[in-house]
Amino acid sequence: MKKIFSYDIVRGVIGQLIGTPIGFGLVAGIQALLGRPLNAEPAYVVGAVFGVLGFLIGLGAFSDWYHMVLGEEVHEPEEIQDPPGARRYWGLSFDHKVIGVQYGILSMVLLALGGTFALIFRTELAASGRQFLSFQLFNSLVGLHGMVLIASILMGIxxxxxxxIPLLIGARDMAFPRLNALSFWVAVPASLVLVSSLALGGFETGWTGYAPLSIRGPMGIQLFFVGVWFVGWSSILGALNLIATIVRMRTPGMAMFNMPILAWSVLATSIMALTATQLIGLAFQMTLFERLLGMSFFDPAGGGNPILYQHLFWFYSHPAVYIFVLPGLGVISELLPVFVRKPLFGYRWIAMSSLGIALVGFLVWAHHMFAAGMEEYLRVPFMYSTLLVAVPTGVKFFSWTATMWQGKMRLQTPMYFLLGAISVFLVGGITGPMAGTVSTDLHITDSYYIVGHFHATMFGGYIFPVFAAIYYWFPKITGRRMSEKLGKWHFWLLYIGFMVTSFGQMRIGLLGMRRRIADYDAALGFDLPHMIITIAGYMVAVAVLLFFINLYHGARAGEPAKGNLWESRSPEWLAPSPMPVHNYDTPVVVVGEPYDYGLEGSKYVEVNQPVAPAAQAAD
Amino acid sequence: MTAHAATAHSSYADKLRTARIGLWLFFISDAFVFGGLLVSRFYLLGSTRPELDQFVGLIVTSVLLVSSFFMNRAEVQISQGNRKGFVVSTAITLILGVAFLVGVVGVEWQIAHFGPDDGPAGAVFYMMTGMHAFHVLTGVIFLALVLRNGLRGKYSTEKHWAVEAAANYWHFVDLVWIFFYPALYLIGTVA
Incomplete structure (x- = not known):
């Protein structure tokens, strides 16, 4: 019994289980003292917030800061020894590699959960008429599918x-290791709060939480707001840390334009996540207070304006999709040269296109509101700014094409996923302008066309690249390889299953299928397409299941990975696998360009070289 | 010991530079919250403003601006090694901060003719002042901790990052009020 409590995560969950009733009881007690009848909603909100704080206190995430505030000396983060073996992943650790894996585990758990929600309502949609879901539950599942997977994607990137990133830029750790641990761990109780919204009646609004419906619906929406708010803080603090790391922690001699291209994408993503995320947090807080205190921000009945909600919400939620895809696109640019054995085409253009997407991404949010009754003069400017996104995105596509051109392609599993990513993202990209143009969008808005388009961008920009990245860096993490055979099965099932789903959705959308409805008229003739989409959806699920099996099998009994597995030039592959605790023994020395594949005798970096006597003396 | 192992615990100056970047990134992020609130104010109320007591507004604004002066003094004094002056200036800043909170939450909120549930004007006023007061409150707590550690002599001329961070945070929150005060008290006509 005592052994269980030595796991930090167990103490965290106990902290949450204690914190929640304390917060609930506090509010209920005040209400009782004031002689008012029990109003459960504020009690649940405060309970959820206290629960998250309880989790973090139980975990010990604040204890170092507590001692620092009292002016006491604390250990350097890197002096702290993690417990050996897999146990370290279940506790508070300040090692960026452990936290990275922890993020990955949480991301995969949320991926499985969000995917399961989709399968449930997909099964409901397989035939017209109502099958087994109530309308309320259907709506809650659709909304949670969206938000749980957004959390999963944020955790994945x-x-x-x-x-x-610290490995690529030759750093020993992130800039703020304690903050890094907090950013991860706050997301764990937040995810629990988010999903527990189902227990309070769910919510009807979908993931967007549009007012005024969110003001009137069941109180599950409150836990949804609280959960997302904390996940948002996880994202903000993580982004802050990454920017500081990339700006400050590069190995001496590595210029910004000489660092691996993935660092540029992560920098661009982090700039957006740092700033825009506050706006969704604010919009959700305002709705939360509108429900609790009757503050009329958004409900027209009280003089508010629901369009304001949409402006605040989309100011984050549109850049959010770039936050999701930019690291994925960075992974494509980073890995493609390794597998085609050619230099990356147009390094500076790619770096700048990431920042370009980030910049333009801030100026396009209202294209989600063309049909919402917003100010009419905003339509055309937002149409133009939206179409402008195609320019930096096009730069990336042309660079990938030129990089692959006449390359010596090595068709290993990560390369399959890179090709899948590029082709699926192309589908997602070229179906976009139709939705970004006002005249055509007025016809396809709120239809399954949008669903198909959106999922193509997410699969091409995140899902496929993240699988490529996992297959590629898994040996670095575990020292073992994943199965190539299972990996290729995984790829083909996912690719075919996804393409059928996406094109099927776009087709019925153009024919008039509305999104976010639990039932449709059999006379529309959509029964067969919906059945096919559902079957394809299950194919995607089987593919992901194969991936999980491959992960498990690879970690336990995979073929040992030796040396520079992919013949990469980047520093992490010149060090042993699995990566030693403090990364590199000596500073990484930059001696060349990062992507000069095929150039005889050239090197990007020198790693773990014995230090020259002169340097030692100078130190 | 290799050169790299020696740099493992990077110097205080190096860490300070990184910490400063982190703090400023936080300000940029937090500024978006207040920016969103300002946008909401003009979106919902346009060229009207809530009916507020101008005298109270002027007093609390002056109090907060003066507090920033003493905050700056405190930071300069600790960096010059004047520990006693630093403690006095920090204490004055702290008191002025509490006075601001009393002025906004204790006076203005109580004498206002409307509550948070009285239309968009009430909602905007209480949300903006409430969010700002929350930041002032966290700043006051921060200052109280700085004062406590300052009294125990934890800060030196070279190492006083906590003082610097508290001071910058205080100026940031002050700067926000420089935008909020005209947006709530001066711009537009009373509806």
Whole structure:
């Protein structure tokens, strides 16, 4: 029994289980003292917030800061020894590699959960008429599918960034290791709060939480708001840490334009996540207070304006999709040269296109509101700014094409996923302008066309690249390889299953299928397409299941990975696998360009070389 | 010991530079919250403003601006090694901060003719002042901790990052009020 409590995560969950009733009881007690009848909603909100704080206190995430505030000396983060073996992943650790894996585990758990939600309502949609879901539950599942997977994606990009970025830039750790641990751990109780919204009646609004419906619906929406708010802080603090790391922690001699291209994408993503995320947090807080205190921000009945909610919400939620895809696109640019054995085409253009997407991404949010009744003069400017996104995105596509051109392609599993990513993202990209143009969008808005388009961008920009990244860096993490055979099965099932789903959704969308509805008229003739989409959806699920099996099998009994597995030029592959605790023994020395594949005798970096006597003396 | 192992615990000056970047990134992020609130104010209320007591507004604004002066003094004094002056200036800043909170939450909120549930004007006023007051409160707590550690002599001329961070945070929150005060008290006509 005592052994269980030595796991930090167990103490965290106990902290949450204690904190929640304390917060609930506090509010209920005040209400009782004031002689008012029990109003459960504020009690649940405060309970959820106290629960998250309880989790973090139980975990011990604040204890170092507590001692620092009292002016006491604390250990340097890197002096702290993690417990050996897999146990370290279940506790508070300040090592960026452990936190990266922790992010990855949380991301995969949320991926499985969000995917399961989708399968449930997909099964409901397989035939017209109502099958087994109530309308209320259907709506809640659709909304949670969206938000749980957004959390999963944020955790996934954080996993890649945390694990890989310090290795790529030759740093010993992130700039703020304690903050890094907090950013991860706050997301764990937040995810629990988010999902527990189902227990309070769910919510009807979908993931967007549009007012005024969110003001009137069941109180599950409150836990949804609180959960997302904390996940948002996880994202903000993680982004802050990554920017500081990339700006400050590069190995001496590595210029910004000489660092691996993934660092540029992560920098661009982090700039957006740092700033825009506050706006969704604010919009959700305002709705939360509108429900609790009757503050009329958004409900027209009280003089508010629901369009304001949409402006605040989309100011984050549109840049959010770039936050999701930019690291994925960075992974494509980073890995493609390794597998085609050619230099990356147009390094500076790619670096700048990431920043360009980040910049333009701030100026396009209102294209989600063309049909919402917003100010009419905003339509055309937002249409133009939206179409402008195609320019930096096009730069990336042309660079990938030129990089692959006449390359010596090595068709290993990560390369399959890179090709899948590029082709699926192309589908997502070229179906976009139709939705960004006002005249055509008025016809396809709120239809399944949008669903198909959106999922193509997410699969091409995140899902496929993240799988490529996992297959690529898994040996670095575990010292073992994943199965190539299972990996290729995984790829083909996912690719075919996804393409059928996406094109099927776009087709019925153009024919008039509305999104976010639990039932449709059999006379529309959509029964067969919906059945096919559902079957393809299950194919995607089987593919992901194969991936999980491959992960498990690879970690336990995979073929040992030796040396520079992919013949990469980047520093992490010149060090032993799995990566030693403090990364590199000696500072990484930059001696060349990062992507000069095929150039005889050239090197990007020298790693773990014995230090020259002169340097030692100078030290 | 190799050269790299020696740099493992990077110097205080090096860490300070990194910490400063972190703090400023936080300000940029937090500025978006206040920016969103300002946008909401003009979106919902346009050229009207809530009916507020101008005298109270002027007093609390002056109090906060003066507090920033003493905050700056405190930071300069600790960096010059004047520990006693530093403690006095920090204490004055702290008192002025509490006075601001009393002025906004204790006076203005109580004498206002409307509550948070009285239309968009009430909602905007209480949300903006409430969010700002929350930041002032965290700043006051921060200052109280700085004062406590300052009294125990934890800060030196070279190492006083906590003082610097508290001071910058205080100026940031002050700067926000420089935008909020005209947006709530001066711009537009009373509806």
């Amino acid at each position: 954080a996993a890649i960034s945390n694990y890989v």
